[in-house]
Amino acid sequence: MNHFAEQFDTYIRARVTLIVIVTPEEERAIEHVKTVCEQKNRTCLSWDVADGFVVLTGRTGLDLKCRDPLVALDLMEKTGMDNTGTIFVCKDFHDFWANPPVRRKLRSVVQRLTQTRTSIVITTPTGQIPDELQDEAVIIHLRRPNGEELDAVLEGLLKGANVKINLTEPGREKVVQAAMGMTAGQARRVFSKAIVTCGCLDDRSITLITEEKAQLVRQSEALEFLSTTETADSVGGLGVLKDWLRLREKAFTKDARDYGLPAPKGIAMVGIPGTGKSLTAKMISGLWQLPLLRLDVGALFGSYVGESEDRTRRALHIAETIAPCILWVDEIEKAFAFGSGDAGTSQRVFATLLTWMQDKKEPCFVVATANNIAALPPELMRKGRFDEIFFLDLPHMAERREIFITHLKRRNRSPRDFDLKRLVKEADGYVGAEIEQAIIDAMYLAFSDRMREITTEDIVISLKRQVPLSVSQRENIQYLRQWLQEGRAQSASYPGEVAGEPGPGQVLLEIETRD
Template sequence: MQIAEPDFSRRLNISLRARVTLIVVITPEEERAVSGIREVCESWDPSRQCIAWDCVGGFSVLVGPKTFPGQSRDPLAALDDMIKTGEDAVVILKDFHEYWNNPQVKRRIRNFSQEFRYNRRTIVILTPATRVPDEIRDEAVIVHFPPPNAAELSADLDTLITTSGITCSLTDGGREKIIQAALGMTLNQARRAFSKAIVAHGRLDDRDIDAIIAEKKDILSASDALEFYSYTETPENVGGLAVLKEWLVLRERAFTQEAKNFGLPAPKGIALIGIPGTGKSLTAKMIADIWHLPLLRLDVGSLFGSLVGESEERTRRALALAETISPCILWVDEIEKAFAFGSGDAGTSQRVFAHLLTWMQDKTSPCFVVATANNIAALPPELLRKGRFDEIFFLDLPTFEERREIFSVHLRKRKCIPAEFDLETLARESDGYVGAEIEQTIIDAMYRAFSENMRRVTTEDILTCMQAQVPLSVSQRETVAALRTWLAEGRAQSASRVTTSRAPMHGKTIALETFAHERP
């Protein structure tokens, strides 16, 4: 039986009162776990003895009578010494995961767990390892000790500020975001992150939010399926998509305590559907910047393993880790390719997909899912139904105004001055080009200028390179038309603002701009 309740003290108290004889606590935070167990023993029954054992110091009494005759450092002998404890004692065993492979140790633990059920002795094994031997798993209650909550982190931050004597210039919102950024870390990890931020600036202010977020990257080393993105994109670096940007800014404070007090639930996620190259992946990075939350990319290919049940277990671990790090952005890129069902995998992909769908529907942790897709036909209908996403946005071919903005963004990125270019002509001549293609024409033009004695890039260079490129709206005309028809049928909201170049169709809008560069 597994316990995943965040209220560790209450659940432990219930287990002790129910005379559970063997409890395995999975946590890397040994010190916090021992402190929690000790507090439960002291508050419930101070006369009840609480004893801790490790392979170096042997036995030490934490609560109750301070004398204990056994001092063995050998695990088998230590288990024998437990007979000398009182019949209502709690014995905390550290380091015992190092002896999981010893059949005598496992047998002795099972024997004691069976014998102790007739009195009030309880064995508590602390381990950082998630794997528990099958022989012991059946006898034990398995508890996943939760990381520190916001109140614990806030109190620890106050202690650090007081003892260090530094100046704290955090705003109320900045303090809340720093605590949110530290959620999911162990207490030691959070302390190190706070200390490094203080040392970097000699003070603590709102600038340190991103530094705390970056510290979470180390936590992800436990999962090959999650990749931490340290670098994000600002809204100024993403051209167009005005409606989507407004939607995101409106929910910037959605993960704050103020929003909870107001009665607002944390947003679940969005699906970004549309034409390749229109900025879906860029948008996922932009959301992390606007909301100041860590961005995790789920590599679905890494979820699948060769052993029976391995894929499902990897999926559970990856999603559990994302919940531990929450609040965060979980980005699932090209989700239609990740879960393309095949007949040769014995239903593994379907089971993994079903687990992800169930998690998206039922999750209570503030994990905001951003799913991107290019091929609508490959998406199962149950993925896009209401309840799993707050909104489905369609990223269409950019309008005239958006193309002009995209040209400005990419010219500035490459140290060019947009005012020196004829943006009106570039926007008009790039009709039918997506953002990625516009970026490539600028890069091609820069190579052209660089090869000619590193002269300055001109509008004519970009136009020449544009003429040599076949846009996706031409090479994949049928695919693009099918995607835009899907939008016109009212199945999603346009991520861009409707302009005069768009006209109504079937109750929604669809771009009617012609493709100026269409080839015969």
């Protein structure tokens, strides 16, 4: 008996009269209820406005053709008062929440059937129930199928068709892992599509299933599935952070679990805008070969009471189901800026996320990025939420060289054709995003000049046309660096490796002197 079945069995033995099952998988939920009733020798009937009553287990003398909700509730009450122990499963009954007579009748029936052996079960895709029924009902969330259940779905599909399988046992595990996070129905359809498209079940199926899952995750309102090919070479500098990540590259493997290592919880990256925080989040996904989910916190907020919290729980549950994965929360300080006009909704959503970050059991690695440290709540930054907090500073000389090489190669230019020493010197005080933009601007300049090849001079001209953040945001950068010097975070970069490289304070001093 799985966790859901155990929960349901406990509630009906405790004589709970109204049970609300929250799930988009109506068929799977009813199958679980039916299995429990068969094991406990309980009569179980379903009801909906189209088919009336349908016997799932046992026998009954009810008028099965009843399609009126008020009459149906009368019959449920009459049967329940006989203490027969019947379980009634009402499909789509949430459609009647807005009907006052039906809502009142349901509440009255539930109250009169208290402590009888009869239970009314309502399946609904949302966790919103009327205020009048809040005290009468218990809510069970049916979790999406785990790996074992998805493997059973795959096995059932393979038995029903003459399908060729070109997979080893580990390969089959990867197919099931690729489907994690889907409902049973979604997984069945995707498995079928993979078989029809590829003509068999093989390694190509894994890629196809992953692509289909990306589409399904994007329908979850607040989660975005990102495909990324970024590697450690895609990010210039940040040696300390890269070494920290490489040390934990195999942390999600079975060998790590057998060794006794817990899965890493996550990191927070704070610091100057344009230093590569977002790119690093994508790089982690590529380095560890784990799916990357971006949490769109703005999409968590709904207009109805409790809807925002419900969306948050659903999004986090999907992330847990897909685990191991990377959950990226970009500019987290803006996402949870508390306002006085939302009746505390943002605070409740933030509290839900904090609790989940502290207590989550599944290997979801959280990557939070932030630019404005002052806006970050202290409870977010304390130890236990993240494994480490990294500060991303202005790139030093060695890092600027790496950044130039990375972006020149990305645009099919050989770094040997440029005076890197001069470029590195001219880019003193520039962040990675500004260096990238200077190269792009230089390419536009050369392209408009009869499509000639770009030169070092083009890039230097483009650099000089920019006003770097180290100048325009001098006060903010000084504040951020003071935060680092107070020991509140670890620098993501090693000290400058080139002789004569000025320290952070010297760079700002030189900028101020030039001004």
